[in-house]
Amino acid sequence: MADSAASMNRIMFCTVACLVLLVTLQARGDNLSKPTLLTYPGDVIMVGETVIFLCQTAHIGASRFLLECQRQSLPVEQSESKFTIVGVTLNNTCKYYTCQYCVQSSCSESSDPLNLYVRENFPPPKIFASPHKIVQPGDPITIECSSPYENVYFSLYKDNHLVVEDVNNGSTFRYKIKQTYDEDAGQYICKFKKTMANNLLLRSEPSDPLHIKVKDLPKPTISGETNYFDSEGLQIHCTAPPLNKRMWFRLISENGTEQEINDVESKNVTFFIKDPRHMENKYYCDYRIRIGNDFAYSKVSNAAITGSEPTDHTTANILRLLLAALILVATAAITFNHFNTLHRSIPLDQPSDNVTFTMESVVTATGQKPGNVYID
CATH class of the missing domain: 1.20.5 (Single alpha-helices involved in coiled-coils or other helix-helix interfaces)
Structure with missing residues (x-):
């Protein structure tokens, strides 16, 4: 015991x-782990926005939190781990922030510093053109400006002159030109502005320049023919004017792009269609050439209609038709000559020599007996 x-x-x-x-x-604070400082919406914010700091720790006994600023001599202290700054300006924010938490009279070490960057101008929007930056005269083009920020007003400039201002605030703006000509070519940029929560109006940096060019490329010629060795196959020939050493070709149907032949040193290409389901389609082709870092597209060719009512006859098709016609004529001539030869070679039935027909053996259609008839 x-x-x-x-x-x-x-x-x-x-x-x-x-x-x-x-x-x-x-x-003594020896076992208080270092906290982590987070910020929302991010570490890059605009002047006038609201920023939230969160001093994050796994310790459940923390009773006080401190947010320390590089420019301030005294930290901000409170009982909650979330710190909020409304209407950020360059004067009420710091570049580096740290935080601590305290348990009774002991406090943890400071968190790793967080770099907060406050912008006075929004980052530049993005600008691009569709369908291409180099277009044919008279073709339509759409210039689009976009930003990750909502409720902004865009302005579009051409050669540093204002073209149009957006009246509907959003995150995307589209400017459409129905027919593009030489006077529409030039350098375009986008900007936008936004009113913050404290009614502060901020503007963006200008976008990268977008160079619109107008280039007249004549359309290619197109022809189609059935593969002579494969009745279900189809060959589409596309021929471009001799404009450039390196060419890019595209075969187009009513369903969109069917095939492409890229970067060839020829103005002549042939596309092969093996699927019989595609034999009834209308086919077109175009080509493009490189101008600097961009491509210029040609006009689209006329249609090559294949199937039951073809409208395109190639030289090979015409030669086949002529050959078939010659064969038919030759066959008819041979057949005619054969029948003539056969007719001349068949002997006629004739009576023997010195046969005598008497009156008694010959009766006319009227039933009367003619005179004697002798046939040698």
Whole structure:
């Protein structure tokens, strides 16, 4: 019994000693892990926006939080881990922030510094053209400006002159030119402006320049023919004017782009269609050439209609028709000559020489007997 009581006393002593040591370490802050400082909506914000700092820790006993600023001599202290700054300006924000949390009289070490960048101008919007930056005279073109920010007003400039201002605030603006000519060519840029929550009007940086060019490329010629060795196959020939050494070709149907032949040193290409389901389609072709870092597209060719009512006859087709006609004429001539030869070679049945027909053996259609008839 004495041994058992001694053992229990030793266990209780160790437990109390551990608790005292734990409290002492907490009081000294030796086991308080370093917090993490987060910011919303991000570490790059605009003047006038609201920024939220969160001092994040896994310790459940934290009673005080401190947000420290590089420019301020005293930290901001509160009982919550979330700090909010409304209407950010260059004067009420710092470049670097850190935070701490405290348990009783002991505080953790500071978090890693967070770099907050405050912008006075929005980043530039994006600008691009569709379908292409180099278009044919008279073709339509759409210039689009876009921004990751909502509720902004865009302005479009051409050669530093205002073209149009957007009246509907959004995140995208489209400017459509129904027919593009030489006077529409030039350098375009986009800008936008936005009113912040505190009625502060901020503008964006200008977009990268977009160079619109007008280039007249004549349309290619197109022809189609059935593959002579494969009745279900089709060959489409596309021929471009001799404009450039390197050419890019495209075969188009009513369903869109069917095939492409890229970067060839020829103005003549042939597309092969093997699927019989495509034999009834209308086919077109175009080509493009490289101008600087961009491509210029030609006009689309006329249609090559294939199937039951073809409208395109190639030289090979015409030669086949002529050959078939010659064969038919030759066959008719041979057949005619054969029948003539056969007719001349068949002997007629004739009576023997010196046969005498008497009156008694000859009766006319009227039933009368003619005179004697002698046939040598």
